[in-house]
Amino acid sequence: MNELVSASQELEQEQAPSRRARLRGGLRSALRLALDLALPPLCPSCRAPLGDGAGLCAECWSKLSLIEKPYCARLGIPFTYDPGPGLLSMEAIADPPAYDRARAAVRYDDVARALVVVFKFNDRLDLAPMMGRWMARAGSELLADADGLLPVPLHWRRLWARRFNQAAALAGAISEVSGVPVLHGSINRVRATPQQVGLSKSE
Ligand SMILES: [Zn+2]
Missing domain, CATH: 1.20.5 (Single alpha-helices involved in coiled-coils or other helix-helix interfaces)
Incomplete structure (x- = not known):
């Protein structure tokens, strides 16, 4: 009582x-x-003022192309027609990758590129929950079988320059949605690799 x-x-x-x-x-x-x-909060892609809250402005949101099925079961590359479940793309057959399955949330077009750049280089960690939700949605089948999430760490010199490991921020956001734990400190980057921005496909 x-x-x-x-x-x-x-x-x-x-x-x-x-x-x-x-x-x-x-x-x-x-x-x-x-x-x-x-x-005033700005659209991270086109920098138009946003009426309320975070995220993309209506125009950029309409231009963003989220990747939907049908896609290659291995590479996650979208197909223009539906060849049936489990089918692989010519690329996956001709040059099989080292991994079993990869998924991507959005096509890497102008809006996606602008988002990635501000997220990585302008400290826009506030975008992580939105981007993490898209990634969790795209990778839902993989996450259902996953024991943990492994964000690839930055080399200490790059971490110092960028201040945050953006991959870890995304992994945290994906973990929030999916319940799959983030395995911090399980891998180590021992070698500094060049930045991907500005590299060609073969590089
Ligand atoms: Zn915009």
Whole structure:
């Protein structure tokens, strides 16, 4: 009985925030409003001001092409026609990759490229939940069989330059959606490799 009483008292206290808490909340939203007025949220792709919240503007969102089935069961490359379940692309047959299955969330077009660039180089870690949701959706079949997520670490010199490991941020977002744990510290990058941006396909 005592427990019940104390629980209901706690509930009442929670429902009726103190004056100080209300004041604090008010100040916080005033500060937030001031920041939003000073820096209206911009579309990460075209930098058009966004009406509310995060994400892409309506125009960029309409241009983004999420990859849907049918696609190659191995490479995840979209097919223009549906050859039936489990079929492989000519590329996967002619030059089989070292992995069993890969999936991609979106086609790498102008909107996707702009998103990746701001995410990687402009500290836009706030984009990770949105991008992670797309990735979790694209990789849902793989995630269903997965024991863990392994974000490839950055070499310490690059981590120092970029300040965050964006792959780890995405893995965290995918883990939130899928419940598959992130296995931090399970692999090590021992060699600094060149940046992919600006490299040709063969490079
Ligand atoms: Zn836009």
